[in-house]
Amino acid sequence: MMARQVPEAEENLGHKIQYDPIFDGPLKRRSCTDVICLLFFLVFIVGWAAIGFWAVKEGDPSTLLTPSDSSGLRCGLDPLVEHKPFLFFFDLTKCIDPSVPFLGCPTTQVCVETCPSTTFYTGQNETAAIPYCTYKQRATNQYNSTYCPTWFLPSEQFFKRCIYNVADRKRLKIASIIEGDEISRLKEYLDPVHLFVHNALSLFRVKNDSNLHKVADQVIADIMSSWWKILLGVGLALVACIIYILMLRWVAGFMVWLSIGGVLAALSAASYFSYVAWQKWKKDYETNGDVNRLKTKRDLFLGIFIIVVAFLAIILLILIFLRKRIVLAIALIKEGSKAVGSVTSVLFFPIVPWLMQIAVVAYAICVGVFLATTGEPLYQYRQINPECRAATGWTVETACNPNNFTITDPTCVNATCKFAKIANEAYYPYLQAINVFGFFWLAFFVSALGQMVLAQVFAQWYWTMKKRHLPFFALTSAFYRTIRYHLGTLAFGSLIIAICRMIRLCLEYLDRKLKKYDNEITKAIMCCLKCFFWCLENFLKFINKNAYIMCAIHGKNFCGSAKDAFMLLMRNIVRVFVLDKVTDFLFFLSKLLVTVGIGAVAYLFFATNMISFMDNSQLNYGEVPVIIIMIVTYLIASLFFSVYSMAVDTLFLCFLEDSERNNGKDKPYYMSRNLMKIFGKRNKQHEGPKIE
Structure with a gap:
C-alpha cells in the first residue's frame, strides 16, 4: 500500500499543530528568550546613557538659545556683554522679511541690561536712547540713526529678545512714532500671531501670498481665542x-x-x-x-x-x-469585547507605554540638543569688503577672537567678529547617529512591550475553558512574565524595525543631497528604494506583532515564534x-x-x-x-x-x-459556542466553553 504523499505546498508551510494533552493555554513555566540580544540591548542602553551623561556635562544649550548682537557677541555670555542678557532691535519692522529665519533680522541689534518697559522713545530725548545705543556711539558720542535707535516701544523679553508688548497696541495711535503708512504696517507685523504664521510659511517655502497669510493669521487667532x-x-x-x-x-x-x-x-x-x-x-x-x-x-x-x-x-x-464576511468579523469583535470586558484594566494599559514613549522622546531630544552644543564656539569675520580682504587677508571663513578683536585698517571699519557656530568634534555625527538609532530602537521596544503584555492577557483568556477561572491580576501577571522572560525577544524584534527605519532615514538624507543633480534615473531609483523599505517595514511590523502573540502563548524565542506565526497564517x-x-x-x-x-x-x-x-x-x-x-x-x-x-x-x-x-471529539475546542456555530464546528462529546 503506497504512503500518502504530502503536497509540496503543505510541506513548505510546515505541519499542522498537533494535539498536546497537557496544553492548557499560555506556558506557565518559561525560560528567558533571546538572552544574547537582551545583553546587547542593555549594553547599548548603558552606552546611550553614557553618551547622554557626557553630552550634558560638555554641552551647553544656552549657546543655541542665547541671541547675539550685531557685533557677534552673545548676550549674557561673552565679554563686554556678560551683564546684558537681552537683545534689543533698532527697527522691528525689518524683521518681517521671509529670509529672517535663515539669515537673521537685517537691523542693528545690541545687548541690553533690560528691555524698555515704560519708555516711549520718539527720537527727541537722546538720554533715553543711550542704554540702547551701540558701543561705537559711546566712543564717538554721536547720536544718530547709525549708532542709536530712532524710535522704540515698551517691550517685554521673549526668549531673551525685546519684543513689542501686544497688550499695549493702542499706543501705536501716536502717529509721531513712525511716519506715514508705517503705523499700520507695524501694528500688523508686530503681532506675534502674524510673525509666527509669516515665518512658518516661509520656513516651509510656501508662496508669499497675502491672502494665504491673512487666512493663516485668522486661523491662528481663532485657535487662541477658543x-x-x-x-x-x-x-x-x-x-x-x-x-x-x-x-x-x-x-x-x-x-x-x-x-x-x-x-x-x-x-x-x-x-x-x-x-x-x-x-x-x-x-x-x-x-x-x-x-x-x-x-x-x-x-x-x-x-x-x-x-x-x-x-x-x-x-x-x-x-x-465584503458583506458576507462582515458577520464573521463581528463574531471576532464580540469575542474581543468579551475578553476586554473580562479584564477592563487593559483599556487603560496603553497609558503606560504612552508615558514611556514620551520619556524616550524627551531623553532623545535632550541628548540631541546637548550633543549639538558640545565643542568650542567658533567666531568668524563678517561684513568684509573687497578692500578689507585685500589689505588684511580676512575672509568669512577666517576664525577670530572677540576678546581681542580690533580694527586697525580703515578699510575694515564695518568688519565684525561674529559667533558662527559650535565647532563640534569629528566624532559628533557618529554620536548623533547613535542617539537617533537609540530613539528608534527604544521607541519600538516600548511599543512591542505593550503588544506582548496585551497578547498574554487575551491568550490566557482564550485558553481558559471556564472564564471565571481567569486570574484577577491577569494584566499584572502578564506584565511580570514579559519583563521577567521576554525582554530579549522584544529587543530582537524592535532592533529589526529600528534598522529598517534607519535605512529609510538614510535614504531620505541621500535623496535631499541628490536633488541638486536633478537626475531622473536617480530620482526613480530613490523612489523605488524608499517604496521598497516602506513596504518592508510594514511587513516586518506585521510579522513582529504575530511573533509576540506566539511568544506570549508558547514562550519560544523570536525566530521560532515568528516562524510558527507565519506558517500558521500562511496555512x-x-x-x-x-x-x-x-x-x-x-x-x-x-x-x-x-x-x-x-x-x-x-x-x-x-x-x-x-x-x-x-x-x-x-x-x-x-x-x-x-x-x-x-x-x-x-x-x-x-x-x-x-x-x-x-x-x-x-x-x-x-x-x-x-x-x-483540536477536533471537537476527543480533543474539544476552546472557542466559544458562538464561534463554533459560525465556523461550522462543535464539540460532539463536550459542550463548548461557556462564557461567564
Missing part, C-alpha cells in the same frame, strides 16, 4: 469614546452595525450639507465680488464635499464586496485576508463614527447659530475648532481601539491554532 472651548470639546470626546467602548462589551454586534449605518448616514448628510454650503458661498462670492473670506469659504466646502463623497463611495464598495491565508482585515475595517468605521458624531456636535456649537448661549462672534472660521476637535477625537479613539485590535489579532491566532490542534 482654546478653552476646544479643550472642553476634547474632554467630551474622551467621555464619548469611553461610553462607546463600554457599550461594545454588551452589544458588540449592534454597535458594529450601528457604526456601519451611522457612518453611511453621516457621510451622506455631510455630502448633502457641504454641497448646500458650497452652493451658498459660491452664490455669495459671485454676488459680492472678489471677497477673500467668501472665496475661502467656497473653496473649503467644495473640498469637503469632494472628500466626503470619495470616502462614501469607497466605503460602499467595500461593504458590497490559513484566505481567512487572514477576508476575516482579520475586515475587522480592522470595521474598527475604522467605529472610529470614524465617533469622530464624525463629535464633529457634528462641535459644528452645531461653533459654526451655527443654533446654540444661543455659545458666543462665537469673535471667530473668523467656526470650522477651525471643529476640525481640531475631530482630529483629537480620532487620535483618542485610535488609542482605545488599539486594545481591541490587539485582542482580535490575538484571539484570531488562537482560533487558528485551536482549529488545528
Whole structure:
C-alpha cells in the first residue's frame, strides 16, 4: 500500500499543530528568550546613557538659545556683554522679511541690561536712547540713526529678545512714532500671531501670498481665542469614546452595525450639507465680488464635499464586496469585547507605554540638543569688503577672537567678529547617529512591550475553558512574565524595525543631497528604494506583532515564534485576508463614527447659530475648532481601539491554532459556542466553553 504523499505546498508551510494533552493555554513555566540580544540591548542602553551623561556635562544649550548682537557677541555670555542678557532691535519692522529665519533680522541689534518697559522713545530725548545705543556711539558720542535707535516701544523679553508688548497696541495711535503708512504696517507685523504664521510659511517655502497669510493669521487667532472651548470639546470626546467602548462589551454586534449605518448616514448628510454650503458661498462670492473670506469659504466646502463623497463611495464598495464576511468579523469583535470586558484594566494599559514613549522622546531630544552644543564656539569675520580682504587677508571663513578683536585698517571699519557656530568634534555625527538609532530602537521596544503584555492577557483568556477561572491580576501577571522572560525577544524584534527605519532615514538624507543633480534615473531609483523599505517595514511590523502573540502563548524565542506565526497564517491565508482585515475595517468605521458624531456636535456649537448661549462672534472660521476637535477625537479613539485590535489579532491566532490542534471529539475546542456555530464546528462529546 503506497504512503500518502504530502503536497509540496503543505510541506513548505510546515505541519499542522498537533494535539498536546497537557496544553492548557499560555506556558506557565518559561525560560528567558533571546538572552544574547537582551545583553546587547542593555549594553547599548548603558552606552546611550553614557553618551547622554557626557553630552550634558560638555554641552551647553544656552549657546543655541542665547541671541547675539550685531557685533557677534552673545548676550549674557561673552565679554563686554556678560551683564546684558537681552537683545534689543533698532527697527522691528525689518524683521518681517521671509529670509529672517535663515539669515537673521537685517537691523542693528545690541545687548541690553533690560528691555524698555515704560519708555516711549520718539527720537527727541537722546538720554533715553543711550542704554540702547551701540558701543561705537559711546566712543564717538554721536547720536544718530547709525549708532542709536530712532524710535522704540515698551517691550517685554521673549526668549531673551525685546519684543513689542501686544497688550499695549493702542499706543501705536501716536502717529509721531513712525511716519506715514508705517503705523499700520507695524501694528500688523508686530503681532506675534502674524510673525509666527509669516515665518512658518516661509520656513516651509510656501508662496508669499497675502491672502494665504491673512487666512493663516485668522486661523491662528481663532485657535487662541477658543482654546478653552476646544479643550472642553476634547474632554467630551474622551467621555464619548469611553461610553462607546463600554457599550461594545454588551452589544458588540449592534454597535458594529450601528457604526456601519451611522457612518453611511453621516457621510451622506455631510455630502448633502457641504454641497448646500458650497452652493451658498459660491452664490455669495459671485454676488459680492472678489471677497477673500467668501472665496475661502467656497473653496473649503467644495473640498469637503469632494472628500466626503470619495470616502462614501469607497466605503460602499467595500461593504458590497465584503458583506458576507462582515458577520464573521463581528463574531471576532464580540469575542474581543468579551475578553476586554473580562479584564477592563487593559483599556487603560496603553497609558503606560504612552508615558514611556514620551520619556524616550524627551531623553532623545535632550541628548540631541546637548550633543549639538558640545565643542568650542567658533567666531568668524563678517561684513568684509573687497578692500578689507585685500589689505588684511580676512575672509568669512577666517576664525577670530572677540576678546581681542580690533580694527586697525580703515578699510575694515564695518568688519565684525561674529559667533558662527559650535565647532563640534569629528566624532559628533557618529554620536548623533547613535542617539537617533537609540530613539528608534527604544521607541519600538516600548511599543512591542505593550503588544506582548496585551497578547498574554487575551491568550490566557482564550485558553481558559471556564472564564471565571481567569486570574484577577491577569494584566499584572502578564506584565511580570514579559519583563521577567521576554525582554530579549522584544529587543530582537524592535532592533529589526529600528534598522529598517534607519535605512529609510538614510535614504531620505541621500535623496535631499541628490536633488541638486536633478537626475531622473536617480530620482526613480530613490523612489523605488524608499517604496521598497516602506513596504518592508510594514511587513516586518506585521510579522513582529504575530511573533509576540506566539511568544506570549508558547514562550519560544523570536525566530521560532515568528516562524510558527507565519506558517500558521500562511496555512490559513484566505481567512487572514477576508476575516482579520475586515475587522480592522470595521474598527475604522467605529472610529470614524465617533469622530464624525463629535464633529457634528462641535459644528452645531461653533459654526451655527443654533446654540444661543455659545458666543462665537469673535471667530473668523467656526470650522477651525471643529476640525481640531475631530482630529483629537480620532487620535483618542485610535488609542482605545488599539486594545481591541490587539485582542482580535490575538484571539484570531488562537482560533487558528485551536482549529488545528483540536477536533471537537476527543480533543474539544476552546472557542466559544458562538464561534463554533459560525465556523461550522462543535464539540460532539463536550459542550463548548461557556462564557461567564
